[in-house]
Amino acid sequence: MNNSSTSCGGETPAPLSPRPLSHLDGAQRRVLSAAQLREHGVGPARAAARCAPGGPWQQLLPGVFLLHQGPPTSEERLRGALLYGGRHPASGAARGDVPRQAAGSPPAAPTDTAMITGLAALTLHGLAASPALTALDQIDVLVPRTRRLRSTGFVRIVRAHALPAAERVTGLPVAPVARALADAVAGLTDAAAVRRLLTEAVRDAHCEPAAVVRELSQARLLARPHVVDAVDSLLAAGRALAEGRLYEMVRTYGLPEPVWNVDLRLPGGPHLGGLDAYWPDHAVAVELDTRAPRHGRTPQDDVEWTQCARKREHLERLGIAVVHLTPRKLRDALELQATVVRTALLAAADREPPARVVVLPR
Template sequence: MNHNAPVPPAGPRPLHHLAAGRRRVLTIAQLRTYGVTTAELNEQCRAGGAWQQVLPGVVLLHPGPPTSEERLHAVLLYAARESGAPGVPVQPGAEGPHGTPAYREAMITGRAALTLHGFSSTPPLLSLETIDVLVPRLRRLRSTGCAHVIRTPALPTAQHVTGLPVAPVPRALADTVAELPDADAVRRLLTEAVRGGHCEPASVVRELNQAKLLSRSPVMDAVELLLAEGRAIAEGRLHRMVREHGLPDPVWNVDLRLPGGPHLGGLDAYWPEQAVAVEVDTRAPRQEEDDLWSEYARKREVLERLGITVVHITPKKLRDAMEQQATVVRTALMAAGDRDPAAYVVVLPR
């Protein structure tokens, strides 16, 4: 026997092996790599057959209704493409996180994405008639069946939820709100996003602004409540930071004035003996942001000229790096003894 003789190529896998595999949603191009001919595909997908074509070029390898996971994979297979081969989905073996397929230039967005992120105010996946999928603007792809195509000039960085590429919460919210005329539904979604700790108000408003949605009446009303909710949560975190990290108690929510002089501005927390102030930045990132930031900077400059140290904290830092922010405040308090005494100011409740 000649041990150097080439091993003959394996024949096509039997069709029932495909249907019994881990993945039961494949593209026609992928099926052909398994040796499935056009005649076999037509036979399997005929009325009453063992397979069904659920989207153009995408085949479900069983006759029953697709599961929610199969619908998501089908939509992604329809929308994804391989780099350098426009319109051609990724091939078998191109794996992403957790052994799932790597879908290029496509991600789930809208209500389906919010449900995957854990929102309770969005419908279950199986009750959605369509699933929103985000693709680059120049893709030649139309909405069809359960796939609703949304185009964007620049894809955000996807987050992987159960191994699927999913738009970040702020982008998924913007894509959902764009289709919602109901003010109550918009308000419920935005409120849950903040109360549930999914994201900060500023990131939501930024996405809504980029999507040109802030001028819509239902959105405007919801955003005002969102910002108020976000400020209340941020203030609660600031109180918790002081309590849990052993900082001395400040005076809360005060206005500063020069004796007999002008108003200097409001502060979220102030330590009069050390002349240290904390201000939580809950600005809405709108187009007039530069003007508002100038006002923040002006106030800080005036206070620091008077010898008051201002610590500027964002809600995101309070949420994600509370211990680090507590260290910043503690350091400012400890350094007070090394500074010249601050000017006398009047502290009033805000």
């Protein structure tokens, strides 16, 4: 007797023994790509038959099937969007999403070819200003620019020259907050909504202002007036946050209390510049560098850089040690920055006495 058989529509089953769908769990069992179905012995004709009117399945997106009737859940929509984008989310996602390999072989490269971005990503990251997943009509999926995909159904394809490193949220690959913000802002015209998203992202330490401005600049969004206004608010919130961390550094690590936010002048002479913190007895100054990066060098960048360099050189010629701190350094290595400042204070005794300057409130 011939062991070969045909399935619905005269379709020949896969040559390998099919794996039962029951070994999958959760949303994996409920939403699968055509390729995954073939691995389980379900070919295109059989899948199409099961999606016919009255059938138990439905086609969620091109090449993506929902293995039940009724509306998809938010998780099923996310997984379906990733499958359409070319990725196979699996239970091993939280462990690095590398393909199975023989024992003792070198680690395989990550297989991410798509990730959730835009408002859906911001919601997954926990931003309260982003709508609930159930309220989103579309899910943005970030893919390499070379992928031949079109936006369809509830999926909007967003292309990138190079994909950022995905972050795992609920086991799914999600774009970093700064990139997700840029992709979300690209589709928003509500100035208040843009401002809320940017401000919350920085205020709640999801990302640094510089990273957000860099992504917005690369996406050429800084020409939009409502985005520029939101960035101004963002930078103000970022500076306030950095100043708060600077206060925390001084008090947590027992540094002498400086005078805060001052201007320096030579007696009867010119203005030397503003400082965020200054220790007059040690002639040590701290300046926060919160300048926003831009995509590409501009004449304004050259002017700002020259002014900052001249200011620092002038102060150092007067015997004042200037410590430059960035918001990121204060966020990621507060104790190390405290050590840098403490070292500058201790070294004051070994330096020549500084020139006399007038300290004024800023």
